[in-house]
Amino acid sequence: MVTPPRPWLHGFLDLCLLAMLRERPDYGYGLAQRLAAAGVADVPGGTLYPALLRLEQQGWVEPSWHPSESGPRRKYYAVTESGQATLNAQAAEWHRFRDGIDQLVAAGAPR
Amino acid sequence: MTPDSPRPNPHGGAGPSGGAGPSGGAGPASGWADRFADELLRLGVQPPRARRLAEETTQQAAECATAPDALFGPAHLYARHLITELNTAALNPTALNPTAFNPTALNPAVPKAGAGPSGGAIDPGDVRLRLTGVGKRYRRRTIFAGVNLTVRAGEVAAIVGANGCGKSTLLRICASLTRPSSGTVQRTRRVGFVPQDGGTAGWLTADEHFTLFGAAAGVAPRRARSTGEHLAGRLAWRPSRDQLTQHLSGGTRQKLNLVLGELHSPDLLLLDEPYQGFDQGTYLSFWQQILAWRDAGKAVVVVTHLLHDLQHVNQVHDLGATA
Amino acid sequence: MTALVVAALSAREVGRRRVALALMVTLPLWFYLLRRSAEGQSVRMLALGMAWAVSALTLFVVNAARGVDPRLRLTGASTLAVIGGRLLALTAGGIALAAAYWALVVADQRPERPWAAALMMALTAVVAAPLGSLIAALLPRELEGALALLSICAVQMLADPPTLVAHLMPFWSLRELGTYVIDGADAGYLWRALLHAALTWLICAGGTYALFAWRLRLPRYPEP
Numbered sequence: 001m002v003t004p005p006r007p008w009l010h011g012f013l014d015l016c017l018l019a020m021l022r023e024r025p026d027y028g029y030g031l032a033q034r035l036a037a038a039g040v041a042d043v044p045g046g047t048l049y050p051a052l053l054r055l056e057q058q059g060w061v062e063p064s065w066h067p068s069e070s071g072p073r074r075k076y077y078a079v080t081e082s083g084q085a086t087l088n089a090q091a092a093e094w095h096r097f098r099d100g101i102d103q104l105v106a107a108g109a110p111r
Numbered sequence: 112m113t114p115d116s117p118r119p120n121p122h123g124g125a126g127p128s129g130g131a132g133p134s135g136g137a138g139p140a141s142g143w144a145d146r147f148a149d150e151l152l153r154l155g156v157q158p159p160r161a162r163r164l165a166e167e168t169t170q171q172a173a174e175c176a177t178a179p180d181a182l183f184g185p186a187h188l189y190a191r192h193l194i195t196e197l198n199t200a201a202l203n204p205t206a207l208n209p210t211a212f213n214p215t216a217l218n219p220a221v222p223k224a225g226a227g228p229s230g231g232a233i234d235p236g237d238v239r240l241r242l243t244g245v246g247k248r249y250r251r252r253t254i255f256a257g258v259n260l261t262v263r264a265g266e267v268a269a270i271v272g273a274n275g276c277g278k279s280t281l282l283r284i285c286a287s288l289t290r291p292s293s294g295t296v297q298r299t300r301r302v303g304f305v306p307q308d309g310g311t312a313g314w315l316t317a318d319e320h321f322t323l324f325g326a327a328a329g330v331a332p333r334r335a336r337s338t339g340e341h342l343a344g345r346l347a348w349r350p351s352r353d354q355l356t357q358h359l360s361g362g363t364r365q366k367l368n369l370v371l372g373e374l375h376s377p378d379l380l381l382l383d384e385p386y387q388g389f390d391q392g393t394y395l396s397f398w399q400q401i402l403a404w405r406d407a408g409k410a411v412v413v414v415t416h417l418l419h420d421l422q423h424v425n426q427v428h429d430l431g432a433t434a
Numbered sequence: 435m436t437a438l439v440v441a442a443l444s445a446r447e448v449g450r451r452r453v454a455l456a457l458m459v460t461l462p463l464w465f466y467l468l469r470r471s472a473e474g475q476s477v478r479m480l481a482l483g484m485a486w487a488v489s490a491l492t493l494f495v496v497n498a499a500r501g502v503d504p505r506l507r508l509t510g511a512s513t514l515a516v517i518g519g520r521l522l523a524l525t526a527g528g529i530a531l532a533a534a535y536w537a538l539v540v541a542d543q544r545p546e547r548p549w550a551a552a553l554m555m556a557l558t559a560v561v562a563a564p565l566g567s568l569i570a571a572l573l574p575r576e577l578e579g580a581l582a583l584l585s586i587c588a589v590q591m592l593a594d595p596p597t598l599v600a601h602l603m604p605f606w607s608l609r610e611l612g613t614y615v616i617d618g619a620d621a622g623y624l625w626r627a628l629l630h631a632a633l634t635w636l637i638c639a640g641g642t643y644a645l646f647a648w649r650l651r652l653p654r655y656p657e658p
Contacts, residue, residue: 029174045182046189049171050196053164057197072173238658287652288504297658304508309501314447323502326439327511355450375509 013051015094016040018079018087021061025078028052052077060086143179143186144169150190164193191421236264238297239379239410240285245294247280254280256293260412260428264378267401267411269421272430278414279307281430282383285412299410303377305368305385307414313357317343317350317367321374328375335374342370345403347396361388369397373404380404382413398423436511440519444495445527454494458487462535470542477539478612481554484535485562485605486587488528492566493579496520500574503650513647521563521639528559546618554611557631564638565604571645604638607631 020026020034028049036042055061060083067073079087144165151161168189172179183189239262246256254277262268270278283289284296286304311320318336325335343350346366356364365385372380386397402423404411413424421427448455465483469476499520506516532555536548545551566583573579586604593600600606610627613619 027174028171032175045171045175045177046184046192049168049183050193053167053193054197068174071176072170074174075167075170241658286508287655288508290653296655298655299657302508304505306501306505310505312443312447312499312502314450314498315443319443319446322439323443324506324509326436327506327509327515329436329510332439371505371509 012094013043013047014055015087015090017051017055018060018083018090021077021079022084022087025064025076027066027074027076029074031077055083059083141169146186147179147190150187151194154190154194156194168193191427196422236266236408236410238263239299240412241297242285243295243297245281245284245291245296247277247284247289248292255430258294258428258430262379262410262412262426264408264410265405266426267405267413267424269424269427270412270414270430271416271421271427274416276430278430279383282381282412282414285379286381299378301375301377301379303372303375303380305365305372305380305382307383307385308365308387310368311356311364311371313355315356316352316354317356317359317370318352320356320367320371324371324374330375339370339374342373343367345396345400346370347393362390362393363388365389366393369400377409379410380412382411384414384416436515437519437522440506440511440516441523441526444499444520444523447498448491448495448523448527454491458491459531459534461487462531466535466538474612474616477543477545477551477554477616478609480535480539481558481608481612482587482591482605484528484531484555484558485565485608486583488524488531488559488562489566489569490580490583491527492521492524492563493570493583494576495524496567496570497574497576497579503646507650507652513650514643516650517567517643517646521567521642524563524566525560528563529556532556532559543616545615547615550611550615550624554608554615557611557627558605558608561604561607561631561634561638564635564642567642568638568645571642571649601630604634607634 016035017031020031026034028045031052032043032045032048052061056063056077060080061077062080063075063077065073066076147168148161148165151164152158156164168183169179172182175182180186240260241262242258242260244256245258245260247254258281260268270281272278280289282304284291285298286302287296287298288304312323315323317339321335321339322332325332325338328335330338340350343366346369348363348366350367356367359367365388369382369385372382372385382401386394389397401411401413415421462480462483466476466480469479496517499516503516507513532552536552536555539545539551539555540548565586569579569582573582589599590603590605593603595609600609607627607630610623610630614621614623614627
């Protein structure tokens with residue numbers, strides 16, 4: 001189980017979700033499992049689903065309902081064009097941020 | 112939600128039983144969905160949308176093969192959380208907004224890491240305000256009763272509730288401008304109070320207000336003026352030297368009110384919907400200002416009816432729920 | 435210190451209300467001109483007009499500060515500084531007005547005792563300001579306050595001098611002083627007038643302070 005300090009994730013959850021949905025459309029529970037499998041975070045439902053609704057509300061993802069083999073139908077999300085643009089911008093931001101942090105961490109590390 | 116998340120907690124009266132009772136649903140899941148939808152309605156969500164959100168939330172729980180209360184917690188709390196989250200999007204319409212990448216801006220609980228499971232690194236601040244069983248009656252009418260509220264240094268508390276439930280009265284009691292009919296108040300001495308409107312002199316300029324309020328706090332005129340201008344600058348406002356307060360726009364007058372509230376650097380700030388007339392940009396910098404106060408170790412109590420404010424606060428006191 | 439700042443800013447506030455100020459400055463003049471033919475009456479009417487103008491202005495200034503005063507108290511000012519400062523400003527303004535009208539009276543009427551005329555004018559201002567603030571403290575709304583002030587001045591003007599009612603009016607001292615100034619009456623008039631004015635001032639200023647001390651009281655909450 002990976003539980004990074006929550007505030008880290010909060011800023012980047014949108015980025016992670018958009019990136020995963022660009023790879024392939026998915027539904028909530030599937031996304032949670034992928035996040036956990038990637039070692040990013042074990043995102044609780046109370047954080048994940050509001051985030052998805054928010055993305056939908058902003059027009060960055062588009063929902064569609066699909067039946068599942070077992071149990072209820074699922075709401076799949078796919079990235080829209082504006083979501084794609086947001087993702088690119090956020091990814092660039094993320095790289096800048098990561099490089100900056102890397103630099104700071106490396107600078108102070110004992111050799 | 113992780114335990115250290117800033118989920119607005121109703122302080123005092125509204126416990127997990129605050130939502131509607133079991134409303135005759137078929138099972139525990141539909142009871143939860145009903146309570147969830149009820150709370151959404153109470154928060155001002157349109158009925159069709161509330162129904163849709165409740166349905167979706169139930170389905171999400173089913174998709175995880177979990178009971179909704181196990182996945183999302185108490186229905187009414189999750190409803191507030193969801194609305195807050197959705198309104199965050201409305202507040203920051205573009206993800207390129209730097210606050211989206213500023214974890215502290217989104218997570219007011221960060222400085223209070225002690226609450227999390229990672230162990231108490233930082234002690235919670237000193238108590239700046241404590242209300243115990245505070246009530247107010249006007250003649251026979253009870254406005255509110257049994258209000259308990261504790262606000263510590265470095266915390267932002269919001270008082271919410273419908274019109275006429277006594278939010279402003281409660282804030283005036285905190286300020287000691289109104290006497291409570293029952294209960295006790297403990298409060299730090301240095302307090303700044305920003306009323307909803309009024310509280311300024313129409314025929315004086317902003318600078319003269321700084322001088323006046325500075326004098327009240329025992330600050331020399333020159334220093335009071337420079338402090339006031341500096342604080343105004345943080346709200347993106349440059350007071351003009353000869354403009355009378357009565358000629359200021361409503362939003363600018365509220366900025367003056369805010370500056371006057373903090374001119375003497377109080378430990379506790381009491382704000383009564385201070386953003387009336389603010390444009391979007393000012394509104395955001397106002398909240399930045401509140402967060403800056405919080406980070407500087409001040410305690411802030413803000414009366415509000417705007418739900419998207421609640422993402423920034425450490426605790427929410429729903430006055431309607433205890434009345 | 436705080437009182438002086440409050441006074442200076444109150445004076446500036448009033449100074450900016452040009453029309454109100456002009457009306458206040460000229461009001462006693464109409465009183466005076468209407469009775470100019472009767473020497474003694476004209477000076478008394480002038481003083482009464484001044485009394486009305488100064489007290490009405492004080493009433494409005496004190497009422498206008500109703501929103502600011504509690505905040506000043508919360509910020510740390512004492513009631514005495516806040517209310518005292520405003521009274522100080524309006525008394526000073528009233529005395530300036532008194533000086534101007536004294537010059538007019540001296541030039542126009544050549545009264546027997548010009549220094550006593552000066553005292554009469556100054557005393558009018560000194561008594562009128564706390565009367566206005568007392569009414570403001572009793573009647574928080576401007577319309578009610580202005581009507582009450584109008585009644586007082588009407589009774590003052592119309593009451594028969596020897597009656598008890600006339601003696602109880604706040605500006606009875608002006609009538610007595612007027613007699614001393616113009617008719618050359620004995621010093622008893624002067625002392626009675628001074629005593630009455632002093633008593634009136636104490637009642638009005640003390641009452642104002644007591645009412646505002648109560649209205650602007652801040653219960654001391656214990657520290658948590």
